[in-house]
Amino acid sequence: xxxxxxxxxxxxxxxxxxxxxxxxxxxxxxxxxxxxxxxxxxxxxxxxxxxxxxxxxxxxxxxxxxxxxxxxxxxxxxxxxxxxxxxxxxxxxxxxxxxxxxxxxxxxxxxxxxxxxxxxxxxxxxxxxxxxxxxxxxxxxxxxxxxxxxxxxxxxxxxxxxxxxxxxxxxxxxxxxxxxxxxxxxxxxxxxxxxxxxxxxxxxxxxxxxxxxxxxxxxxxxxxxxxxxxxxxxxxxxxxxxxxxxxxxxxxxxxxxxxxxxxxxxxxxxxxxxxxxxxxxxxxxxxxxxxxxxxxxxxxxxxxxxxxxxxxxxxxxxxxxxxxxxxxxxxxxxxxxx
Amino acid sequence: xxxxxxxxxxxxxxxxxxxxxxxxxxxxxxxxxxxxxxxxxxxxxxxxxxxxxxxxxxxxxxxxxxxxxxxxxxxxxxxxxxxxxxxxxxxxxxxxxxxxxxxxxxxxxxxxxxxxxxxxxxxxxxxxxxxxxxxxxxxxxxxxxxxxxxxxxxxxxxxxxxxxxxxxxxxxxxxxxxxxxx
Numbered sequence: 001x002x003x004x005x006x007x008x009x010x011x012x013x014x015x016x017x018x019x020x021x022x023x024x025x026x027x028x029x030x031x032x033x034x035x036x037x038x039x040x041x042x043x044x045x046x047x048x049x050x051x052x053x054x055x056x057x058x059x060x061x062x063x064x065x066x067x068x069x070x071x072x073x074x075x076x077x078x079x080x081x082x083x084x085x086x087x088x089x090x091x092x093x094x095x096x097x098x099x100x101x102x103x104x105x106x107x108x109x110x111x112x113x114x115x116x117x118x119x120x121x122x123x124x125x126x127x128x129x130x131x132x133x134x135x136x137x138x139x140x141x142x143x144x145x146x147x148x149x150x151x152x153x154x155x156x157x158x159x160x161x162x163x164x165x166x167x168x169x170x171x172x173x174x175x176x177x178x179x180x181x182x183x184x185x186x187x188x189x190x191x192x193x194x195x196x197x198x199x200x201x202x203x204x205x206x207x208x209x210x211x212x213x214x215x216x217x218x219x220x221x222x223x224x225x226x227x228x229x230x231x232x233x234x235x236x237x238x239x240x241x242x243x244x245x246x247x248x249x250x251x252x253x254x255x256x257x258x259x260x261x262x263x264x265x266x267x268x269x270x271x272x273x274x275x276x277x278x279x280x281x282x283x284x285x286x287x288x289x290x291x292x293x294x295x296x297x298x299x300x301x302x303x304x305x306x307x308x309x310x311x312x313x314x315x316x317x318x319x320x321x322x323x324x325x326x327x328x329x330x331x332x333x334x335x336x337x338x
Numbered sequence: 339x340x341x342x343x344x345x346x347x348x349x350x351x352x353x354x355x356x357x358x359x360x361x362x363x364x365x366x367x368x369x370x371x372x373x374x375x376x377x378x379x380x381x382x383x384x385x386x387x388x389x390x391x392x393x394x395x396x397x398x399x400x401x402x403x404x405x406x407x408x409x410x411x412x413x414x415x416x417x418x419x420x421x422x423x424x425x426x427x428x429x430x431x432x433x434x435x436x437x438x439x440x441x442x443x444x445x446x447x448x449x450x451x452x453x454x455x456x457x458x459x460x461x462x463x464x465x466x467x468x469x470x471x472x473x474x475x476x477x478x479x480x481x482x483x484x485x486x487x488x489x490x491x492x493x494x495x496x497x498x499x500x501x502x503x504x505x506x507x508x509x510x511x512x513x514x515x516x517x518x519x520x
Binding site for chain 2: 030040042043044045046047048086140157158160161162163166169170174190214215217218221222227229230233296337338
């Protein structure tokens, strides 16, 4: 009996197809990134994204099967991201998955993109890390969950305003750095002093767990304006301490993420933490997590860098568990933006 | 006169009423938003503009609260969030990246601007040509590090206000500065 699951991911700006065996072993993974198509706009353009997915989905599928040296008939099932994401993009993947299921009679399952990101941090571990605290941090999300298992995630807290990745994008824009802002700031930050500017770290007034990055973004703006709210924002080329701003800003984001996540772990008496999403690629975040977790006996797990950003390995991997749990869908499976 | 002619509006609009309020804290901005969320009539297009950090998302969070506890956050990434289940649906758009938003509006997103419920557009100045009239236009300005000036205007067609325009004008006239209903 085959344990090979085909995963399809198209929720945002990557078209990805992968084959994974029994939820753990990657057989093949192909990703077409649209990042260069969106870069001129400074962000993902939904219409461009869905058109590009349409162009790429079948070639990416073919390349994946070729890399895996498999036929569709070797598979046990098809898993596809159904939510959350850009609806026009999701529909391309869901449409392709349904067409394949219809043509091959393979069972179909819909996968939650956020749960799959968290699973990406767990799937390579020698033993299941559950229950664990999961931090999902990307351009669109910054949230903490209590993960009781790969298919059971209870939301604990979510950002009040901007996602962490979005704050990176906006600060990068102020500093005249290229999109996406995360890698641009991470590249400049080592040239600056992370303690040069004491940017604020948000803490909910009632002592609960939560995130907010809007105040931090405003603090960066005011710093660039020399502490005068009414002053003009300097042009990027006139900013003399950009490296210090990048380093201090990144430190403030990392600090907030690490402190709140470890607090959530302690409050729930858990010693396992999973970090997922594009911002999980950030090297400084990984360093600070490692240093801060250890004294408390907490283990923090990150996916390998190529599985922090969107990929289909995590979809096929989690899809296996969904099939095992009897959660197969029928052909009226639908996509949803949230 | 503000020229509102464009794909979305197609009308000349003028300023019918202006309210200026100083907000002394983000809590006050939130409370003003909540009041608007409780009171705004269906079909309102609320255009928001102002610098980064001036409080656009904070005001919208208040509106989401007032409409029915919607968990509003920044839609910069998704471009458009739809919240349903409260007093009225809330459609929340963000034109921070102008080119992206115009592509979104051109791609059918513009139907959200004049739909049932409340539509809030952040960075509205960048897509002004797309916005229907009448509209409630709120500009948030940095004043000191903690305080903001809110300029709230109803922009509507020439002539004496009627229908939705009239409702918006009256609403703005009785908006409490604190956001707390008397």
